[in-house]
Amino acid sequence: MKVLIFTTVWKRPEITELVYKGFDRMQSILKEEGVDSEVLVVSSEDSQTKMAKDRGYHVCETENSPLGRKYNNGMKKALELEWDYILEMNSNNLLSSLYVRIWLAAARENTPMFGSQHFYVMLNDRIRFKEFKVQIRGGLSGVGRGIRRDMIENCLAGEPGYVCPPKLESAIDMNSRKTIEQTNDIKATVLCRGEYPSVIDIKSETDMHTHNALAVGGKMKQSFFLKHWPEIEELL
Numbered sequence: 001m002k003v004l005i006f007t008t009v010w011k012r013p014e015i016t017e018l019v020y021k022g023f024d025r026m027q028s029i030l031k032e033e034g035v036d037s038e039v040l041v042v043s044s045e046d047s048q049t050k051m052a053k054d055r056g057y058h059v060c061e062t063e064n065s066p067l068g069r070k071y072n073n074g075m076k077k078a079l080e081l082e083w084d085y086i087l088e089m090n091s092n093n094l095l096s097s098l099y100v101r102i103w104l105a106a107a108r109e110n111t112p113m114f115g116s117q118h119f120y121v122m123l124n125d126r127i128r129f130k131e132f133k134v135q136i137r138g139g140l141s142g143v144g145r146g147i148r149r150d151m152i153e154n155c156l157a158g159e160p161g162y163v164c165p166p167k168l169e170s171a172i173d174m175n176s177r178k179t180i181e182q183t184n185d186i187k188a189t190v191l192c193r194g195e196y197p198s199v200i201d202i203k204s205e206t207d208m209h210t211h212n213a214l215a216v217g218g219k220m221k222q223s224f225f226l227k228h229w230p231e232i233e234e235l236l
Contacts, residue, residue, distance in 0.1 A: 001035050001107065004083035008042040008074060009091040010064055012204045013051060019202075020055060021231045022094040026087075029100045040081065042074035068168035071176065075152055075163045086152065088145040092202045093119070095144050096228035099198035102191055103146055113180055114189040115145035119199035122220070126235050129225070130217035132201070133193070140188050142173030143199050147180065155183045197228040202235070 005023055009016055023039055030037045041052035044064035052059045060077035062070050078086060085107045089095075095103075099116065106114045117134040119141055134141055155163045160183065164176040177188055192198050226233055 001085065002083045003030055003035055003037040003085050003087050003107070004078055004081060005037060005039045005087045005089060006042075006074065006078060007039070007089040007091055008067075008070060009048045009052070010044055012092060013047060015202050015204055016048065016091045017051065018231050018234060019089070019091055019094060020051075022229070023089075025097065025231070026095060026100050029097055030104065033101075033104055035104065037087075038081065038083070040074065040078055042070060042077070044070065066167050066169050067172055068162075068164045068175075069166040071164045071172055072156075072162045072166055076156060079149075079153060079156065084149055086147045086149070088115075088142050088147070090143050090201075092204065093143045094200050094202070094229040094231055096197045096199070098228065099144060099192070099196075103144060106189065106191055107146055107148075110148070111146070111189050112151050112184065112186045113140075113145065113147045113177070114191050115140035116143075116196070116198040117141065117190050117193045118196060119143060119201050120197075120225070121201045121217070122203060122225075122232065122235070123217075124203050127220060128217060129220045131195070136174065139174060140177055140190065141199065142176070143201070145173075145177075151180050151184050151186070155179055159183070197224075200225065200229045200232065202232070 027037045039057040041057050042060045043049040049059050049061055060074050062073040119132050121130040163179055164172050
């Protein structure tokens with residue numbers, strides 16, 4: 001099996017570099033499990049392109065807007081590479097090692113599409129956190145989502161000819177999931193709901209969603225967060 005880690009990037013280079021260190025940890029786990037992996041970065045800035053190429057990553061250069069088109073262009077580039085499963089990330093998220101292992105187990109079971117409904121949000125002050133839970137039944141967060149190659153191929157090869165409606169500027173996760181499900185006549189599999197330490201979202205001044213309005217949260221318990229996402233130590 002071969003996994004392609006797929007991410008779109010825009011601004012916030014310091015956090016992106018932290019996320020890339022998270023990729024190192026993820027790829028180390030995959031290697032331990034006998035799984036090959038590579039990274040594809042969808043970039044809209046020369047500085048981000050250089051950062052990715054300096055790490056030996058594949059790069060797709062495209063305009064940042066609309067985001068739906070940027071995402072689709074990245075997926076088209078992805079199909080030029082060899083892989084069996086794509087592991088979707090954003091440029092401000094980290095996966096826990098626990099989640100990487102259950103992700104891999106789902107891929108080995110040939111699951112068409114799967115992911116998490118829950119993630120933690122580290123707020124700008126680096127002291128407080130919030131929790132986000134996908135409320136839509138069967139919905140998934142796009143971060144840490146796994147998709148089998150043929151699911152993407154079927155969307156791009158015929159109708160509708162895209163993975164995400166290309167004019168969208170938001171709701172990429174939800175709409176791409178719907179497209180994949182409808183095109184392939186499948187339903188996404190939820191790996192974890194509830195308070196499972198799967199994903200952390202690191203907020204900055206440049207962010208589409210602040211998540212400040214989420215009710216559940218509080219002061220970060222550093223030992224818990226560092227245990228599952230050790231890269232954030234640089235921010236604390």
